[in-house]
Amino acid sequence: MNILILGSGGREHAIAWKLKQSPKTSNLYIAPGNAGTIDVGTNLNIGVSDFNAIADCVKKHHIRMIVVGPEAPLVEGIVDFFRSKNEFSELKIIGPAKYGAQLEGSKEFAKDFMIRNQVPTARFKSFTASTLTEGYSFLESLNSPYVLKADGLAGGKGVLILNDLDEAKSELKSMLVDAKFGAASSNVVIEEYLDGIEMSVFVLTDGVNYQILPEAKDYKRIGEGDTGLNTGGMGAVSPVPFMNDELSERIKNKVVEPSVNGLKKEKIDYKGFLFIGLMIVDNQPFVIEYNVRMGDPETEVVMPRIKSDLVDHLNACADGKLNESPIEFEENAATTVMLVAEGYPEAYEKGKEMTGFDHLVDCLAFHAGTKETSGKILTNGGRILAISALGENFKDALAKSYRNADRILYQGKYYRKDIGFDLMKY
Numbered sequence: 001m002n003i004l005i006l007g008s009g010g011r012e013h014a015i016a017w018k019l020k021q022s023p024k025t026s027n028l029y030i031a032p033g034n035a036g037t038i039d040v041g042t043n044l045n046i047g048v049s050d051f052n053a054i055a056d057c058v059k060k061h062h063i064r065m066i067v068v069g070p071e072a073p074l075v076e077g078i079v080d081f082f083r084s085k086n087e088f089s090e091l092k093i094i095g096p097a098k099y100g101a102q103l104e105g106s107k108e109f110a111k112d113f114m115i116r117n118q119v120p121t122a123r124f125k126s127f128t129a130s131t132l133t134e135g136y137s138f139l140e141s142l143n144s145p146y147v148l149k150a151d152g153l154a155g156g157k158g159v160l161i162l163n164d165l166d167e168a169k170s171e172l173k174s175m176l177v178d179a180k181f182g183a184a185s186s187n188v189v190i191e192e193y194l195d196g197i198e199m200s201v202f203v204l205t206d207g208v209n210y211q212i213l214p215e216a217k218d219y220k221r222i223g224e225g226d227t228g229l230n231t232g233g234m235g236a237v238s239p240v241p242f243m244n245d246e247l248s249e250r251i252k253n254k255v256v257e258p259s260v261n262g263l264k265k266e267k268i269d270y271k272g273f274l275f276i277g278l279m280i281v282d283n284q285p286f287v288i289e290y291n292v293r294m295g296d297p298e299t300e301v302v303m304p305r306i307k308s309d310l311v312d313h314l315n316a317c318a319d320g321k322l323n324e325s326p327i328e329f330e331e332n333a334a335t336t337v338m339l340v341a342e343g344y345p346e347a348y349e350k351g352k353e354m355t356g357f358d359h360l361v362d363c364l365a366f367h368a369g370t371k372e373t374s375g376k377i378l379t380n381g382g383r384i385l386a387i388s389a390l391g392e393n394f395k396d397a398l399a400k401s402y403r404n405a406d407r408i409l410y411q412g413k414y415y416r417k418d419i420g421f422d423l424m425k426y
């Protein structure tokens with residue numbers, strides 16, 4: 001079958017790399033793709049939110065399945081767009097319809113869904129400008145640190161964690177009254193701070209059945225020792241070495257099953273990936289967030305650990321038969337280290353020539369912000385290249401990721417040298 005992947009990051013390169021290995025894949029298209037996806041498919045110069053142009057290319061290239069990489073087109077209703085047109089009744093789309101995409105698009109929607117479905121999560125309340133005073137009182141009832149979350153999509157920047165009560169109050173006002181994050185913060189969720197270790201689980205669900213994918217932990221801060229500004233993610237490890245049978249059962253029984261049962265009970269049209277961000281407190285999982293897509297760079301460690309045919313799983317997902325499609329994992333560990341541009345996540349330059357690809361050994365270089373021009377590979381974003389590797393354990397894999405990260409050269413290269421630093425004790 002011909003498959004179209006929407007997106008241009010390391011996540012989409014990793015998904016393309018995995019789908020390409022299936023004998024069921026005929027032609028693979030990536031829109032818009034990057035310099036890496038050219039090696040596994042054909043890039044199409046179309047934006048992920050240009051639904052009409054995507055529809056034209058589905059017809060032109062006889063595409064049977066679309067895999068939606070990022071959240072924006074899902075939140076904007078790409079699934080509903082195609083479902084509303086008879087001529088696309090046979091098209092399979094991996095991703096939820098607009099209503100279900102609110103699990104990522106609205107923090108309040110997600111929290112209310114968790115409460116309705118008994119999914120463990122931090123205690124919270126939501127506020128608007130007209131309930132600012134109640135927001136102040138709620139903050140006073142909590143202990144420091146204070147967690148403020150803009151309700152809508154804010155490019156990963158909408159969560160503030162503050163130690164000081166007065167500062168928390170003033171930030172709450174700035175979000176609600178001064179539109180600190182634009183319309184995304186016209187509604188703010190304030191929640192209890194959870195002190196634990198973070199990890200993520202990934203579920204493929206058809207809205208009734210589900211399969212759990214390999215779990216992962218990512219590193220969001222730009223600086224070593226988890227310091228500095230938040231980024232999209234600077235590296236990832238899978239599996240997480242602190243996983244144990246008890247925790248894994250709790251995640252399945254207390255988080256995954258109630259979440260999928262909630263989709264089913266509430267008749268939410270959801271055929272796609274569900275990314276569940278967890279905080280583990282005393283070996284108990286709490287949900288911090290849902291995302292309605294795979295993570296980036298988590299996908300760059302999850303895909304290499306899936307042994308079975310992803311096209312089969314995605315077909316089963318679209319057909320509502322995921323119960324018949326168990327996912328097999330590789331036993332070994334995978335890591336990824338993200339090479340970024342100097343200055344990222346603030347202002348950075350693009351267009352730097354990259355070299356060293358010929359010297360890479362025993363790794364997978366998933367491209368993120370890269371583009372090819374006249375046979376040269378140039379940087380084209382903040383996050384540039386995810387160097388993934390497999391090993392017997394995460395330390396072996398990390399050593400390979402780092403050895404190869406050294407071999408790629410471009411002006412202003414930066415990467416964290418301490419991915420996995422907090423896991424060494426396990």
Ligand code: AMP
Nearest residue numbers: 122147159191192193194195277288289
């Ligand atoms: P989110 O965008 O909801 O994933 O939040 C961004 C980051 O804020 C998370 O990855 C956590 O590190 C942190 N965070 C969010 N909610 C909480 C919470 N209730 N307690 C502690 N940390 C949190």
Ligand code: GLY
Nearest residue numbers: 232233295296297
């Ligand atoms: N790496 C976190 C995310 O994809 O949201």
